[in-house]
Amino acid sequence: MVKRSVGIIGGGLAGLTAAAFLTQEGWSVDVFERADAPGGCASDYLLGGCRFPTGATIAFGLEEHGALQKLLTALDINVTAHVLHHPLDIVLADRAVGIYTETSVQTQEWQQKFPSIAPQISRLFHQSQLIADSLYALAKVQWSWPLSSWHDVWIAASTLWQYPRSWWGLARYFTQPWRSLLSTYHLYPPKTPDQQAFMQMLDALLIDSIQTTSENASALMASLALDMYRRGSYTITGGLRTLADALVQRIERSGGRLHYRSIVKMCRWDESLKQWSISTGPQEPNECSDVINATGRPLPGPSAHVTHTPWSPMTPSTGAFRVDGVIARRHLPMPLASHLPRSFQIVLPDITGRPSYLHGAVYLTFHHNLCSNAQDILWTATAHTAVQYWHPRLPRSVYHARKEQAAAQVMAACDRVLPHLAALSSAVYVATPVTYYRFLHKHGVGGIPLTAQQLLHIAGSRTAHPHLYQAGDTVFPGPGTLSAVLSGFLAAQNVVGHRIRLRSS
Incomplete structure (x- = not known):
């Protein structure tokens, strides 16, 4: 049996993050990427001599003690990032609304653009901030969902003991749709022109971040998505490809191997040898004890069905x-x-x-x-x-x-x-x-629609196979770059079988 080795299929941010933490933990790691460069949707491509970003251009979680910054610090990765104080304007039919990092500036914008409902909007966003703060407090303990081992149960129980107010504060919102919170502040259903324009603005923000509208969004995930800009949105010098390249350097420095232009044709589990065999062509297959699927698609081979669950009824269409x-x-x-x-x-x-x-x-x-x-x-x-x-x-x-x-x-x-x-x-x-x-090599973009009902069915990093894991924005939903990195970290943590302690420097 091959010990302490993992094959990671997909060299986007999720796969690269998992590889970086696993090599740091002493695992032998091979990453298979079908493109000729790393990063996936965080990469770029050349057109007419210009380098265009493949996907996102803005990153979240890089504020001090932010989720992304904390993981990068643990990997000794430094990127040059600049906060965007006015990252976005939402252009509606009759007005343009600016989105700002500074709360006082944003409040003035509500007063100017939605004068008849500005107080209700401010109270709504304050409540969203409280919900998001509770979610961040729980995220600090690095527990995995769904709970599928005694270790997970222990972490959840200790979290309940450590952050009781956060748990109970979130409990009532777990299955609550966002529209019920809107109705609490008399913003739903929209009747006046200001209310209708505000709903259009919310829908534009939510469709981009959690792939659904105010009508159906989960109250938890909508609150988190809307609070992201207050915490800070950042541009990375050189683009997000810089982040992918930094992860690659960290992996290779720790002995990991990346295989570009490697199309996985077969991924087979051998029960007698207790190992995976990954075939990418006529050469000898790679053998490993564990596999992480970071492609967002089922793997080719007889074990493909065990990874299909999160992408079956909820495949991004x-x-x-x-x-x-x-x-x-x-x-x-x-x-x-x-x-x-x-x-x-x-x-x-x-x-x-x-x-x-x-x-x-x-x-x-x-x-x-x-x-x-x-x-x-x-x-x-x-x-x-x-x-x-x-x-x-x-x-x-x-x-x-x-x-x-x-x-x-x-x-x-x-x-x-x-x-x-x-x-x-x-x-x-x-x-x-x-x-x-x-x-x-995929038609759909983004993650699954984060409605209150879908939130209950997020599969997490584990699959039905005890040595097969998955990573990507369908595993840890949310804004693309941040969710991809977090899902890769959680997949790595599940592979090693214990909590990975993050170094602060």
């Missing part, structure tokens, strides 16, 4: 439609050009008379160009779309007609921020879920 572009700095208004990155969520209007292939909002980000001409600014606009609209077997003419219509809808939304954005740009690139599958 939302894809991303994306438009990337390059624009000269001189075409941007000075307030925008001097504060990069800068993001906008532009709520899409209802379309009548023809089908719409997009829903929710367009997320537009302007960011620095890390390649070629520093005077060029890159921009990325993404919107949610149903995966079934982009079936690879669609007739070519239908596919291109839908692509053209969706691109026009995205650019019309972007023009509300910067008129004639496409015309001012020197290059524009359009991608659909088919494009995502070609490069990332």
Whole structure:
């Protein structure tokens, strides 16, 4: 039997984090990544000599004692990060609402943009802050969900003893939908123009972070998502790829191995030898005692069914439609050009008379160009779309007609921020879920919708197989970068079978 060895399939932030902690704990680690670079959705790609981010551009949890910062410190990883005091504007049909880190500034924004309901909004966000603070207090003890061992039960019981007020404060919200909390402050159902606009703003924030609306969101997860900006959103110098590269260096420094362009064709458990066999091609298979699936998909092989649970009824059915572009700095208004990155969520209007292939909002980000001409600014606009609209077997003419219509809808939304954005740009690139599958080998993006009902069915890192674990945003839901890193850490902790103590320096 192979001892203290693990094969990690998927080299995104979840897989890399798990590998970094396992090598630190003395395990032999092999990471298999089908791309030619690490990071997954935290990586980047080259188009026309420019380096565009594959996914997110903003990180959460990097504040002092923040969840992400704590894990990076334990791994002796330092990244240069800058707090964004005004990270986002939400563009509604009749107003634009700024999201700020400073509570007093945010309160003034509520008073200006929603004057008739500003006091109720302030009380709602104060209550969300209290709920989020309780969740953070419980997260400090590093316990795993669901409870599937006596060790887990012991950690949960000691947490109850150590943080009784946090437990009881959260108990009533565990199965409560967010709309019930809204109704407590007379914000739901929306009746007045201010209430309706506020609900649109909330939906834009929640769909982006927890993949559902105010109507169905879990009160716990909605509170956590809305409190993230108050705690601080950060940009990392060099982009999130810098974080992925730092994890790779930490893994290799501790003796771990990364295999790029490695497509896992078979993952088989040998009961007689008590070991896994991972095949990536004609060469001899890799053997290991444990496997972490950090791909977000079932593994190929006879043991695939035991990892399918969290992605079965809750598989993300939302894809991303994306438009990337390059624009000269001189075409941007000075307030925008001097504060990069800068993001906008532009709520899409209802379309009548023809089908719409997009829903929710367009997320537009302007960011620095890390390649070629520093005077060029890159921009990325993404919107949610149903995966079934982009079936690879669609007739070519239908596919291109839908692509053209969706691109026009995205650019019309972007023009509300910067008129004639496409015309001012020197290059524009359009991608659909088919494009995502070609490069990332999955159509869906983001995690599962975090409704109160779904929260009860989150599977956690363990599977039905005692030596098979999983990591990713479907395992530890929440904002992408932070949830991926936390899920990787929890998977590593479950593999070693005990609580990993985090060094403070």
